[in-house]
Amino acid sequence: MATIGERLKALREEAGYSQTRIARLAGTNQPSIGRYENGNTAAPLKTLLWYADYFDVSLDYIFGRTADPAGTRYRTGRAADGEGGKSGRGATGGPPVLVRDILLESAEAHPDLTAYFVKDARTEPYRPITYREAMNDIVALGARLVDLGLSGKRIAVIGDNCYGWATAYFAALFGAGVVVPLDKELRGEEIAYLLEYGKCDAVFYTERYDDLMDGIDSVPYKIRMTQYLGASSPVGIWTWQRLLDEGKALPRKKLDAFRRTPIDPDAMAALLFTSGTTGNAKGVMLSNRGMGTNISDMAAAHSVKPGGTTVSILPMHHCFEAVMGQQFMLANGVAIAFGDGLKYIQKNMEEVRPTVMLFVPLLLENFYNKILRGVAESGRETDLQKRINDYLNLRASLGPDDDSKAREAARKIFKEEQKVFGGRLDSVFTGAAAINPRVVRGLQELGLKITYGYGMTECGPLMTTTPYFSDTMAKSGSVGPSVAS
Numbered sequence: 001m002a003t004i005g006e007r008l009k010a011l012r013e014e015a016g017y018s019q020t021r022i023a024r025l026a027g028t029n030q031p032s033i034g035r036y037e038n039g040n041t042a043a044p045l046k047t048l049l050w051y052a053d054y055f056d057v058s059l060d061y062i063f064g065r066t067a068d069p070a071g072t073r074y075r076t077g078r079a080a081d082g083e084g085g086k087s088g089r090g091a092t093g094g095p096p097v098l099v100r101d102i103l104l105e106s107a108e109a110h111p112d113l114t115a116y117f118v119k120d121a122r123t124e125p126y127r128p129i130t131y132r133e134a135m136n137d138i139v140a141l142g143a144r145l146v147d148l149g150l151s152g153k154r155i156a157v158i159g160d161n162c163y164g165w166a167t168a169y170f171a172a173l174f175g176a177g178v179v180v181p182l183d184k185e186l187r188g189e190e191i192a193y194l195l196e197y198g199k200c201d202a203v204f205y206t207e208r209y210d211d212l213m214d215g216i217d218s219v220p221y222k223i224r225m226t227q228y229l230g231a232s233s234p235v236g237i238w239t240w241q242r243l244l245d246e247g248k249a250l251p252r253k254k255l256d257a258f259r260r261t262p263i264d265p266d267a268m269a270a271l272l273f274t275s276g277t278t279g280n281a282k283g284v285m286l287s288n289r290g291m292g293t294n295i296s297d298m299a300a301a302h303s304v305k306p307g308g309t310t311v312s313i314l315p316m317h318h319c320f321e322a323v324m325g326q327q328f329m330l331a332n333g334v335a336i337a338f339g340d341g342l343k344y345i346q347k348n349m350e351e352v353r354p355t356v357m358l359f360v361p362l363l364l365e366n367f368y369n370k371i372l373r374g375v376a377e378s379g380r381e382t383d384l385q386k387r388i389n390d391y392l393n394l395r396a397s398l399g400p401d402d403d404s405k406a407r408e409a410a411r412k413i414f415k416e417e418q419k420v421f422g423g424r425l426d427s428v429f430t431g432a433a434a435i436n437p438r439v440v441r442g443l444q445e446l447g448l449k450i451t452y453g454y455g456m457t458e459c460g461p462l463m464t465t466t467p468y469f470s471d472t473m474a475k476s477g478s479v480g481p482s483v484a485s
Contacts, residue, residue, distance in 0.1 A: 002064040004048070005039040011055045012037075026050050042299040097265050097292035100174040102331045104259070107131035110306050110333045117309070117337035117352060118163045120230025122344075126337055126351060129163070131330075140247030141240075142171035143258040147250065148221065150177055150202055154271065156195055156219075158182040159206025161316050161338050164225030164240040166326060168204040169316070173269055173288070175261030177202075180271045181317035188212045194273055194281065195219050204240060207231070265289040272319060272457055290460040291323055297483035298328045301467045302429065302451060306333025308355040309424075311348050313339040313363075319461040320432050325358045346420055353422035361435035364428065364450075368439045371417050371446070387413050388445045395473075403449070403471075410447020417446050429465075431455060437477030444473045454479040 002010075012022050012033075019033040026033070026047055036043040043051075052059050057069040107115070111132035119126055129137075145155065155172045157165055157179060172179035180198050182191060184206075195203060195218060202221035205213055213222045224233050225240040233239045247255075263269075265288045273281035310329055314321035329336055337352040339345060345363070359367075375384050391413050395406040407426060411418060418425060427449040430440075440450045451472055453465035466472050466480035 003039055004043065004062060004064065005037045007062050007064060008033075008043065008051060009037040011051060011057070015055070025054065041303050042296075044301075045296055097289045097296075098263055099170070099269070099288055099291055099295075099327055100259075100263065102292055102295055102327070103170070104135060106331050106333060107135040113307055113333055114309075114335035115330060116163055116166070117335055119228050119338070119340075121228050122340050124228075124230065128335070131333075134167070136248075137244060138167050138170045138174055139255055139258055140250070141167050141244050142174045142176040142247075143250050143255050144243045144247030145171060145176040145202070146258060146261075147247075147254065148202075150221070151175075153177045153201035154180050154199055156180040156182055156198065156200040156203040157205075158184055158191065158203065158209065158317070159225060160184065160208070160227045160341075161312050162206065162225060162227045163229060163338065164204065165206070165316055166336075167244070168223075168225070168240065169322070169326075175258060175263050178268055178271055180273075181322065182273065183317050184208075184315060190281075192216050192218070198271060198273070198283065207233075263288060265292070270322075272317070274457060284457045286319075286457075286460050291327060294323050294460045294462050294483075295328050295331050297462055298324060298465075299332065301465050301480075301483065303427070304329065304332045304334050304356050308332075308334045308426075309337065309352050310334055310354045310356050310358070311337045311339050311345070311352055313342070313345055313348075314358055314360065318432075319457045320455070321358065323461060324429065329356075349420075349422040349425075351422075353424040355424050355426050357421070357425060357428050359428055359430045361430055361433045361439075364430050364443070365436060365439050367420055368443055371420060372442075375417070384417070391447060392445065407447050407449060414446045418448075421448075427451065429453065431465075431479075435477070441473060441476040444476065450476075452477075452479055 012019070017025075019037070020030045023030045023033045027050075028047065032041075035041045036047070048059065048062055051057070052062060058066070060066045061069045112130055114128040115131040115134040116129040117126040118129060145151075155168070155177045157168045157172075158181070159165055169179050169181065180194075180200055182194060186194070191209075191212060192215075195216060200219055202223060203213070203219050204223045204225050206225050206227050210224070213224075216222065221238055223238045223240055223243060226233060233241070267287060268285040269288045269291070270286040272284045272286065274284060310325070312321065312325055314325060316322055316326065326336065334356065337348065337354075339348045349357075375381055391406065391410055394409060395403050398406050411423070415423070425448060428443070429451050431453040435452065440452065444450050449472060451466045453462055455461035455463045462483055464479045464482050466478055
């Protein structure tokens with residue numbers, strides 16, 4: 001089956017056009033066209049629509065679903081079953097918008113890559129869980145929830161970032177019900193209120209909430225998770241491990257049926273409660289289409305590669321971490337390691353050696369200041385400035401728009417400074433608050449790609465971002481243009 005890049009290249013070459021001419025017609029630039037054709041980055045949906053309209057072919061053809069340029073089902077502008085209908089694909093027949101389908105397709109593309117790095121205890125080393133294993137666990141857990149009669153019900157998740165949290169969250173999104181992520185820092189009375197106000201029929205919780213859950217009677221199913229997989233749970237209660245084992249024991253027919261559960265892409269899939277700064281927390285409803293489209297928007301603007309790694313350090317109930325740090329990473333074949341907490345961030349990065357990270361500005365500023373303190377304490381200020389000047393000259397000679405070669409060299413030039421991030425970090429995405437442009441530029445002068453964005457929970461969350469394939473150093477402090485959707 002032809003890839004999207006191969007189809008785009010074939011259309012261009014059949015017309016006798018250069019990449020430069022296509023770029024001018026499509027309103028982009030030649031390096032971007034080259035990356036789309038080589039498969040190094042995904043073309044934005046609006047660009048694919050332009051190709052379909054300009055060359056008078058279907059999106060089915062561009063996506064390699066048919067050899068007939070006229071397509072078989074989807075046409076630009078309207079799908080055969082209406083504007084997107086219940087098909088789980090965009091109105092133009094583009095990429096899937098269901099989070100389930102996006103992740104299952106990713107797992108099918110690289111089943112043996114690591115999806116998650118987990119620990120059996122904080123002092124134990126990380127061990128891998130493959131994409132095949134993770135998707136099977138999510139499906140088994142979701143099928144068991146349906147088997148318990150929770151189909152379509154609201155399923156809350158609260159606690160420390162961990163594998164149980166992720167699988168419970170995705171089991172709901174895969175069709176078991178509506179997921180309700182809750183802030184782990186809420187007071188006990190607030191948690192109890194939101195569970196009742198949110199009409200939750202089940203809640204997954206980590207061990208820190210044992211006493212609280214004993215006093216909550218409004219939720220029929222209280223399911224205990226543990227932050228580390230080697231920890232034990234009391235006998236005779238509902239636990240994540242028990243449901244997972246029971247799900248795996250279900251007949252194959254039930255597991256397969258759960259994978260094909262009909263999902264309305266525009267129905268509420270997640271219910272997130274805001275911080276409640278002006279009173280009680282308000283519920284924000286997100287759909288699969290909203291989150292799936294955000295994944296596509298992010299893929300069009302940012303570059304992460306299958307086989308890369310990240311450390312999950314931001315709270316998973318937050319939309320920024322849930323969509324960008326979990327859904328987007330898994331959609332692109334990245335391995336996610338669960339951090340042990342803020343106290344252990346640097347240690348975890350040394351263990352995993354991430355290639356991409358999500359940071360809130362305060363954390364990123366703390367790391368930058370730590371680097372500068374280390375340089376000052378060792379009397380290396382003059383030496384560092386010389387290396388920065390050498391790096392900037394190298395970057396200018398290679399071209400700032402695609403500075404990957406320069407950043408590869410930077411890992412050697414700034415080996416000592418980049419140690420705090422594990423030594424392999426290529427790019428950082430930051431958002432959720434304002435950041436000092438000096439910090440953004442300073443880190444990029446040390447060879448890191450820093451992209452910045454703006455969003456809000458109601459938008460699932462991304463609204464604007466500085467594109468990865470742009471001169472982000474020249475735009476330090478900018479949140480970039482709006483995303484395609």
